[in-house]
Amino acid sequence: MTAEETRQRIVKFVQELLLDEDDKGAITPVLIAEKIDQVLVMKPSWGNELDRAAVTDELIRRFSLWIGEDVTLKSEAGHEPWLNASRKRDWRYWQRYREWLERKLSWKAVAALDKSTDTILGLLEDPVRPGPWDRRGLVVGHVQSGKTGNYTGLITKAADAGYKIIIVLAGMHNNLRAQTQMRLDEGFLGYETSPLREGMRITGVGHIDGDRTIRPNYATHRLDTGDFNSAAARNFGIKPEETPWLFVVKKNKTVLERLHAWIEHHVANTEDTSTRRKMVTNLPLLVIDDEADNASVDTGEQLFDADGRADVEHQPTAINSLIRKILHAFSRSAYVGYTATPFANIFIHERGETAAEGPDLFPSSFIINLAAPSNYVGPAAVFGLSTPEGRVGGLPLFKSVDDYCTEDGTGGWMPQKHRSGHTPLHMGQDTLPPSLVEAIDAFMLACCVRNIRGQGAEHSSMLIHVTRFTAVQKEVHRQVDDHVLRMRQRILRRVAAEELFERIRNLWESDFVTAMNCIREAGIQTEPAGIPSWQQILLALPDVIQDVSVRMINGTSKDALDYADTEGHGLKVIAIGGDKLSRGLTLEGLCVSYFLRASRMYDTLMQMGRWFGYRPGYLDVCRLYTTDDLTRWFGIIADASEELREEFDVMADRGATPREYGLKVQSHPGLMITSRLKMRAAKDLMISFSGETLESVVFHTREDLIRTNVAAARKLLESLGQPDVTDPEIDTPAGKQSWKGGYLWRNAKAADVIQFFNGYSTHSESHKVRSTMISEFIEKMNDVDELTEWTVAVIGGGGGHYSEIPDLAIRMSMRGNTTRYEDGYSIARLLSQRDEMIDTSASVWAAALEKTRNVWKRDPARARPGDPQVPPDMPSGRALREVRGEGAEGIMPSRERGLLILYFLDPNQSGFPFPEGTLPIVAFGVSFPGSKAGKKALYKVNSVEWRQWEQSYGPAE
Known part of the structure; x- marks a missing residue:
């Protein structure tokens, strides 16, 4: 039995003893130490070279875990219906799998x-x-x-x-088929499948119950020829x-x-x-x-x-x-x-x-x-949640990469568009860019920390994905392998190593120590309390550098077999991957990822997603190196996916069927985003905005187009006359909500709003918001007497004043620029959660809060780590729109009324280099009540737009 297997068994037995404790909240390191001693009395040999601290850390993590719904x-x-307790009484496949899982899971x-x-x-x-x-x-x-x-x-x-x-x-x-086969060998079959059906080696659940009379049959095996x-x-x-x-x-x-x-x-x-x-x-x-x-x-x-x-x-x-x-x-x-x-x-x-x-x-x-447990690391943990102030609450694990190509994207180590014969050179030299050198250093530090924490027997991986071409991957593999070899020689021989040690030490002190402290301050309970010293890192480096290997992942099953072959002593691998690195392949112990813009954007985003998952005891040493563009796009996709999850929760609360949900999703505006990524030819989508909120987040920077949008807003507001309300405020069960410097008009006509959208010019990168589609949709809803009346609001901010509209002194809002478009200014979010409530009554507010709480689910993957497990105290925008459209007890539906919210963004406070005297940037949010009318607007990605997309991100195939 390996040291790792021994540790797993001790953890399992101690966990069983702790489960008998009446107060699970009182499980402390002292109590865990007592239970470890009890187990070792039964099996003293297990105590040889046992890392008690690692066992304690693992059990504390397990008992602090909570599970989503x-x-x-x-x-x-x-x-x-058929499944009941009597049918489950003698189940043996599940029982042995459960016992096997308990060795590794809470x-x-x-x-x-x-x-x-x-x-x-x-x-x-x-x-x-x-x-x-x-x-x-x-x-x-x-x-x-x-x-x-x-x-x-x-x-x-x-x-x-x-x-x-x-x-x-x-x-x-x-590689994925073989990996899946091996996992099912362990979890279901209980033996290692092979072409020879005699003398098969027991594995996984077979060690728990190896009874041959229940042994399942297999038609495929784990080798390359095993399909x-x-x-x-x-x-x-x-x-x-x-x-x-x-x-x-x-x-x-x-x-x-x-x-x-x-x-x-x-x-x-x-x-x-x-x-x-x-x-x-x-x-x-x-x-x-x-x-x-x-x-x-x-x-x-x-x-x-x-x-x-x-x-x-x-x-x-x-x-x-x-x-x-x-x-x-x-x-x-x-x-x-x-x-x-x-x-x-x-x-x-x-x-x-x-x-x-x-x-x-x-x-x-x-x-x-499926919800996730609290130790799951998802997009909300890494990138934070999108707010008008930008993404907030993200962990300090993301590192921006901008040294891989020249400014125009055509030259450098890995240009955005390159051919299969490309030779990667940095500054004309056959060497890695500084960002990749740092990423490799970060991987060495991660492995050192894991060794120090007693996790050296577990796998650690780094993934480098920079190109889809196998020939270029080979060149990258050669460069990385040479770089690691030079590091190994310097560290082991201590020859000309001072500069190398100083570089790694600077990264440790300026990045790792700071990040470790931040993660602990965020309230994440899965990380060990202590931070290793530089001397401990220095002592661990020689062993780590000797164990690190550099591999290419090309879609063969041998790539998957490496992990199984090194079980018990931990593979430390830097994997060079490309398009053949199939979706779903797990890189065990993935600590560091290095991604650049690849030719197939959607595939790259999905591969980037494999960085998420479980990082017990080493989350604080994980790093994701990628470009700002990839990060922005992943955030957009993550937000669109979250919208669909929210929609799912709402429809599940109503008792809807999969067919009803399918019809809803097929017209969801989130598809305007994903279709751009996945479509290979022109395709029409019929989009419904009922029950949705839209917000403009990308804006023109050309003076004439800025002036066009200001003129559209000015024409609308002048047509509305004097505002019905200045400085709006509402009373809610949670207290007064107010919008100082804001204005409200309650009797706008659909024709005025349609004219505004027809006159407004949306930016081509505004993936989910098209002003012409919005006006088309409103017109179609008017045909069934919906969206005929509108509330129009102007939200005041903390920027400069804009006084060109008679009788209105508009205080401009401030939103920081988040990307580097040459012809666009973009922000993270426009609407704050409460802005949709600006014309809400207390009864609607209360009904929407009740709906929000009814569908609220504790799902850690959808919240920042450390957030309390308490229901929301403010209604969601989706619930508000549902109440407005569907009504509630004592509340009549108001499908005839939409809400348009205007913001005048201060160009001088934007972070974008607008010229002096630039007019305000007009932004809008629009909130549509729910509807059963089934009206939709046409969205089409034509061949011209698709070619423009390819020019930016490379060919689709």
């Missing part, structure tokens, strides 16, 4: 996984229920939040319940009474064709009399689709007639077609997709169906949003 949308159509995390997987399994059908039946669902988790562990738990329970064929669709590349092979499969004899069979396959056309053909010719036990389609009626099927938004979705356009009937002769895309054919071959089947980015899955038409493939993969039965 999952949210579910479901449809009971055709479903028969008891709270394991209990939450148990509850979550019970919910998912219960929404599937009872595998022993006579057919036919078909259930399809989607599980949405935060990026790198433990989706694999969730579906492994689901698989163990499904096998216990009686599902006989379990197919896991594991990404597009061998499904029809020749080998001919010898498989699958019978209903046998233990379950596991298939872990790539989403690859050839592989899936082989699997489908084998099912038809060797598993099917009957034939459909009307269609002659071969079918399996005696074996229930479970399909798990990992990264379900990638390749599984039919990107072809299926046609529907006037009655909503699908064209049954439609030809879906290859992977989608084959997944559906496999499901369609079983009379009893369940499909569960897992993803962190569900836009594409929700866009699947809920009535899509063909004769050959059967129904499309729309999650008609359920959608579950």
Whole structure:
């Protein structure tokens, strides 16, 4: 048994003893020490070289953990409830997986996984229920939040319940398929799969319960050649009474064709009399689709007639077609997709169906949003939350990179656009840019700290993603490898090392020590209390530099196997990756990431997302090096995803079905952002703004366009006459809310507001706000007598005065510039949370707060670390808009009234180099009440706009 395995067992046993304590809040280091002593009395040899401090830190983290709450949308159509305690009484696959998890996870995390997987399994059908039946669902988790562990738990329970064929669709590349196979070997099978079926080595759950009578069968194995092979499969004899069979396959056309053909010719036990389609009626099927938004979705356009009937002769895309054919071959089947980015899955038409493939993969039965535990590190933790003052509350882990290319983006070490023959040179020299040198130093420091904290036996990784070209990756690999070799020689030989040590020490003292203190001050409980001294770092460096290796990740399973081969003594690897680094591949112990703008923006953003996840005991030494542009775009995507999660919470509270949510998302303005990133051709979107709020955050800097927007605002305000209210204020249950220097008009006509939007010029980089679309939408709502009346507000600020509009003394607002557009001034947020309340009554305020609290869920991934676990004390904008549109008890809906809020931003306080005498920058927020009218506006990304996008970010393919 390795030292790490010993430590895990001690932690597990001590955790069991602590669970017997009545007061879990009184678990202290002293009490933990007593329990460690009790365990060591039973097994004294475990005390040899035991790092008691590391055990104590781990247990304190486990008992300070809290878990968020999952949210579910479901449809009971055709479903028969079945999962109860009696069905779970003798489950052995789940029991051994649970015990295995308890070695590494908090008891709270394991209990939450148990509850979550019970919910998912219960929404599937009872595998022993006579057919036919078909259930399809989607599980949405935060990026790198433990989706694999969730579906492994689901698989163990499904096998216990009686599902006989379990197919896991594991990404597009061998490395992810192999990694998934290895994890299921550990968590489900209990032995290491190989082509030879004799003498297999026990692993994972097999050490807990290795009974051969329950050993599942496998059709694929962990080696590079381990994907499904029809020749080998001919010898498989699958019978209903046998233990379950596991298939872990790539989403690859050839592989899936082989699997489908084998099912038809060797598993099917009957034939459909009307269609002659071969079918399996005696074996229930479970399909798990990992990264379900990638390749599984039919990107072809299926046609529907006037009655909503699908064209049954439609030809879906290859992977989608084959997944559906496999499901369609079983009379009893369940499909569960897992993803962190569900836009594409929700866009699947809920009535899509063909004769050959059967129904499309729309999650008609359920959608579950998984919450995260409090030790999850997500975008809100790293980048903070978006506010009018910029992103606030982020941890000091992000490092801006700007030395990788020349100012025009065409030269330097890694130009924004480069070819496969590019040779990376910095300042004309065959060397790394200073930012990458610093990132590598940061990785060395992270490894040193982890060693000092007793985490040396765990894996530590650094990811470098700077190019999609394999040839250029090789050059980067050579440069990084040479750089690490020179560092190793200097540190070990102590020859000409003074400058190197001084450089690393400066980084340690100016960055790491400061960041460690900031993170502790933020109230994050997962980090050890002590900060190592420089002398401790200096002593740890020689061992670390000897262990670090530099690798290329090219999509082969060998990349995934390295981690398993070094279990117990911790791989320390700098991985050079590109487009072949498939989504979903986990880089164990990822400490430092170095990202530059790659040619395929969306893929890069998703890879950037793998930085998030769990960093127990070493969050404070993690670093993300990337460009300001990538950070800005990731923030935009994260905000759009959060909007959809909020919408999900609201609809779940109403008891809506997945179909209703799908229809809502398909017209959500957030798609105006994601479509720009993912679309490969022109596509029309019909967008609804009902129940939404829009805010302009990117503005023109040309004098003529600034003047155009000021003229549009001035014309509107002059047409409204004297304001109804100056210095608005409202009384709320939480006290008085006031807007000093503001103005309010309550009787504006739709025609005046439409004229304003038609006269206003939005910036081309304003991805979610198009003034012409807004005016078109208002006109369509007027056709059904909605949005006919408007409240117009001007929010006063703390900047200079603008007095060019008669009888109005407008105090300009201040918003700082956040990016470096040459022709644009951009801000983080325009609206503050309370600004939408400016014309709200106390009764509407109270009703909206009640709705806000009803849908509030404790989800740490959606809040800054250290935030208290208390419900909100102010209504959300979404709840306010819902009350205005839907009404509430004692409150009539007011769908005829919209809210337009104008801000005059002070150019002299913007941080952008506007010329002296520049007019105010007119910004607007617009709040639409909820509606059931179903009216939409047309959004189109045409080929010209797409070409402009490619010129900025490189070719799509």
